[in-house]
Amino acid sequence: MGPLIDVPALNARLAAGQHTVLLDVRWVLGDPNGREQYLDGHLPGAVFVDLATELAAPADPSRGRHPLPSAADFQETARRWGISNGDTVVAYDNNGNMAAARLWWMLRNAGFREAYLLDGGLAAWRAAGLQEDTGPVEAAVGNVSFEVPFDGGGRMPPIDAAAAAGWPASGILLDARAGERYRGEFEPIDPRAGHIPGALSAPTTENVDGDGRFLPPDLLQSRFESLGISHDVPVAVYCGSGVTAAHEVAALEIAGFRAALYPGSFSEWSNNPELPVAAGGGPIGDAAARGGSVAL
Template identity: 40%
Template sequence: MNSIVSLKWLLARMYEADIVIVDCRFQLGKPASGREAYEEAHIPGAVYLDLEKDLSAPIEAHGGRHPLPDIAQLTGTFSRAGIGNDKRVVAYDDQGGAMASRLWWLLKYLGHEEVYVLDEGFTAWKNAGFPVNAEQRTLIPSPFFATVQHNLLVEMDEVREKLGHADVTLIDSREAPRYRGEVEPLDRKAGHIPGARNRFWAEGRGADGKWKDAEAQAARFEGLDKDRETIVYCGSGVTACPNVLALREAGFTNVRLYAGSWSDWISYEGNPIATGEEDREDE
């Protein structure tokens, strides 16, 4: 089974005892809006996890705008939310899957395989006439034990060491103008990591808002070697996650997240920066 589940799939299973539904709605620049939306209405039984309070660590000099949480902190968060090792987790948001994919990746990183992203998101669920309410259920903690998958993560020094290596593909998940360095609304320097290809994360969805199937995802990454080490980044390590998911759906076998991403890369003086178009296919 792939990592994307349909609205009807969840509707049929939402009350099963081993299902944990997680609301991940969050808007950059409006940090309270996600929880406010959750408190107004959510999928029945869903728990809320906040991108910045629960799924990121506090910002420091390095690590980017959404640093990875400490593993002990993260396992505690999951345990308190009722996400035990025996649970199936379905994450949703209203941001095209970006925030839900962050939770998906974090759980995969900690060795939890039974985690899925809800296709289309909350508004589509509500518009379909499926149930919503504002009730917040009492959380029953469930022990979560991490088995960290270190191969899924890459740190800045390793990215720098691998620049220019023919056996490594680097993918920048931001919009093309940010990749080219023409605009930079969030970070203090514009451009991209030298050698990176640009594959905007939101293009993993079709015009109907649904995730593209495996064949269409593979077409997005055509020309890239599926067996080559593939390192994915974005601005802060969040919207890279849906690209990681898409690459896995497309059959890429060695996909790693540079969690600190661009905001971490530029925090180190001397790291090289490229601008303009650099996205040519393999020779």
Template identity: 45%
Template structure:
């Protein structure tokens, strides 16, 4: 694939030829399933980020972070129930400008799916462009998706500090430690640089051009061939930076536990 993104126009002409996953989710926002029921792209199946793209966190949160990666059997079952198969393209969208869809994109690729893309601009751009909307929720034939995790690079608490270019995807004020609305400790992993997810986006909510993204990430040393990894608070929105890096042609690892997992060792 030339890009991990798909435009509204391209998806409009491909409906019925791809497996379409609606992963609408926002921290503190409206329930995604209710939003899906109120209207979605025709043919889309809803996938829940908290229960199908994540495991339950520890209480208190442990080294796995607030959104641990899902158990393989749970994730595979969810993808099959949504109609996903190994030999059919998958398109993922959300209403968070790709911050949740990036999680599903990353997981499917980590499990070996070869053709996964994120709808550029998501639900809001689809609606603004006059895309079709459906409230029909029809039973779907299960897919034959299979796979095991491990195709993509990850780092953990033991080696995250050794990464040459470690990118913190959170808002600048959280990176600087000025505020911390979620986790018990403020600040960032020593040596990390900040490229918050909003910098990946143009004013209309779609991703910036390849040239712009290469400049943004090149400024912090994230260039093709460099040792790069990204993290966020809990491992979800860091995949937005990984998606932007993929658009720019830069391979990067994920620190799935994020800051929420990292701080368990310093509390």
């Protein structure tokens, strides 16, 4: 089974009493009100996940805005959400799974196999007219023990800046941010504008339809093949801080391709003045790589 579960399948699981850990990752860049929105309405039994504090270590210019937490910290947090060995976990948000995919990726990377994204997220649940609850949910502490130290390799291997720098020489490095950020026309948060030299623009928003559901596998396959991706070419993905890049990894998996993720992403890269930044429409037409910092 791939990364997704749809609303009818999840509703059937819940109606049949099949134990399912529901995790609500209500987070959007620049919006600090995720928990309040969760409290106003969420899937029955869903536990709130704070992306900034539970899916990331404190921001560090040398590691990016959302560094991966330690494996021990993540395991402790997952137990607090109520996850035990053998459970089925479904994560969702209200933004096309752009944030929830980070949790999916982290669980899968830690060796937890039964982790899924609710296709379409909260919007799809609401469109089906299904029940919501309000207020907080406190889960009974679980006993999950992850198989691998995901910060040191894992099942969904992360890469570092050195690997990202050399990746375009023998593979394809995808930039999952908006096209204007890739081209260096607009940079709202990181210290330099542009992209990692050699990377291809592949905005995450193009993985979903107007309702926030992932495109069908054949359309995603066509999309990525048009960028030169095949089973013979190594693929890696980055974004601003390693959050929406996980969504692209999920889309690639739906399309039948495996990809590595650069967790530090551009927030780490652009904070290192020794690393070059390119601007323009693509690797062939990049402006000269430039070092130093650019004021926002």
